[in-house]
Amino acid sequence: MQTGNPHPSRTGDSRPDGLNGVDLGRYRGAGEAACRAAVAAFDLRALDRDFLDDPYPVYHLLRQHEPVRRMPDGSWFLTRYDDLQAVYRDPKRFSSDKKIEFRPKFGDTPLYRHHTTSLVFNDPPLHTRVRRLLAPAFTPRALKLLEARFVALVDRLLDRAAKQGGMDVVTDFAAALPVEIIGDMLAVPSEDRHLLRDWSLAILGALEPVLTPERAEAGNRAMQEFEAYLDRHLAHWRQRMDADGTAGADGYGDVLTGLVRGENGEALTADELVQNCIFLLNAGHETTANLIGNGIAALLDWPEERRRLTGDPGLMKTAVEEFLRFESSNQLGNRRVVESVVIGGVTLQPGSLVTLCIGAANRDPAQFPDPDRLDVGRQPNRHLAFGAGIHACAGMSLARIEGQIAIGRLLARFPDFRRAGDPVRGGRARFRGFLSYPVGF
Template sequence: MAESGAGGVGGRRPEPEFGDPAAARAAALNFDLKRVDRAFLANPYPTYRALREHDPVHRMPDGSYFLTRYEDCVAVYHDAAGWSSDKKLDFRPNFGDSLLFEHHTTSLVFNDAPYHTRVRKLLAPAFTPRALKALQPRIETLVDRLLDEAAGREPFDLIDDFAAAIPVRLIGDMLGIPEAERAPLRGWSLAILGALEPVLSPAQRERGVRAVADFKAYLADLVRRPPSRRHQGAGEILSILVEASAVTARERGGPGATSGIEHLSEAELLHNCIFLLNAGHETTTNLIGNGIDLLVRHPQAAQRLRAEPALIETAVEEFLRLESSNQLGNRRAARDIALAGVPMPAGTYVHLAIGAANRDPAQFPDPERLDIARSPNRHLAFATGIHACAGMSLARMEAQVAIGKLVARFRSIEPAGEPVRGGRIRFRGFLHYPLRLS
């Protein structure tokens, strides 16, 4: 099996199945997220199924719970008062008082009301249907150009040459980052998100800290430039946030004072911009990569999509369900609470296994099967509740254009070597995926 120097694992390992129910039960009862092997990273679904069937509210050695049933995950997501998103307690052991701690604890996603509500409101105008419609032609032009280049490239790396190029370009535009300055963005993003893995090596931590420092310094310089020296176009997010923090500074009589309730301090502004790039980048890259991988593994589905291009919308939902690019969510009990009849004291930490919930037969008929016309398909790939992904419409649009156009343009999409998985638990996708297109 091919393994990458970046900790990746080969993409085509055969499915490890459990021989009998006793073996599945033992695997479920002994499951520890902090001690998973490479077979799990390549294909976690048999283990998720064993957990769902034998121990769906699974207590792990560190006292946290691992939830694999759809309805339990939804119950947690929908009870924001009972289940907190605030991660200050959780990030301290791995991040200390480093910049990684400052970054992740300032992102809206890892906060509760009222801070979360305030930032979420500020971001909303950038994600309206109107704002997104304005981006669509840009996505189409970009995808056409990438596919023109792909036509002459042999082999073609699905990730480097296509999937990763799309979101980085769009978020770069939305943040007003000049094109010539975008090269480090992907590396920063991978390093910062890599630091969210359950087990963190000193090298991963160091890479993450350095990436936050470099990215923060870069953005601090960018927001101080006059708008004419930022990328022009749909820079809505940055303009909105800069305006919000400028208002704060004016009201406060200068930078450095504590922020008012409706506005953003400079650190809040910078960290939420960093978060936007991270939130919208690797996840969308992986959605495009995972979607094409599913079509490579199911050529009849690719054939059907070519014949019925209108299926692209349900197809993308099915890719999100079956190979969710974000596999895990987390919450902490804000008070003594019971979940599925299990009493949990305040402070209990839970892992929401999105990848497992999305294959729960109680919610999805024949859940292991790829059905590109599946409807309804209320998957949890974007979570649900007050923290549901703010960028879901953008991600959907990018994936529909990218995957729809690639499939329409090439009659044959075949592997040209061993794909290499990212080798991570939380973010599921490929680092490299050589393809032959004709």
């Protein structure tokens, strides 16, 4: 795990030295042969700490020398923006269904059951049916209700931090915020919400490229505990719905009510309901917490951009888009090839597994000028942090609102906040964020 300034060369807005303006770190000064050797040695199953701390130099080498890379296990690793777009826009030839891929990885376990039943890892018609049932949660009216709650919650957390003279941006702020919002959506009692973050981290940790026995055990244990909790919680919520029919009428638990009732005679099975409640927590918690934490960390690493944003709060919307691009919360996606297809001049055969490197695509200089520089006013900014096509994140509007409010109100209230200790990175390849980041006021 990383400690200290993750980008020590980026204490101002000067462009880092290196290949195409990229800070190549340990590759600086290396010749063509050494760079190609680094690309040839790249293996998702053997990532070192340097990569987990800062993967972007490796991403740049891959994109330049082997943008459609055949991995040692026979899968493909894509790093160019246009190639990812082509995959996202072709769900017929690139499947999101993970039953074939995950069976040897997870076996017959709770993790397998979850990750092959939830919205994100499925194709139509299940994907279409679940997404339609979730849609009411993200209408303008629903988001307006959530926004008011979110502002009040942010202010309460900042009040507490002010009394303490600082806070941990991750544990006290970024991670606490989405848990409360998703908790409201699913009507989870306040006294139970402390359980949700650890369950989420354990379940998502099992999606890392290497599933260690420890990660498998922690993920399956979290699944069993979460499923048992939801079985009890859903039974109680149905009783309330049957008793007075008002469950969710005040906006609290309205998503849960919609999922339980279904729509137009179409409803989820009991297991689909449980698994997609877990998915909602995981998707809404981890990525949003990372967005907020990564955004605040980026402003500390780029003080000129921080001063620019503080002086012009109207830039907050474009700033959040830039945080999403610059340090994408979700760095990796996956697909399985259904029909023979050519990507980036390479023919991929049916059955091939494909890793979409979102973190690399979002720093592709062919799409983003000066991609390794934080620019809070960057426009256009058609990043892929939320994916694209039919699997574009259903909750992207909510995540954007949460990021704008959390970071905006922190900057407005404490414009001179500072790093107050060593940050600790999460040490994961797929989900990029911090476990801890102390700041003082």
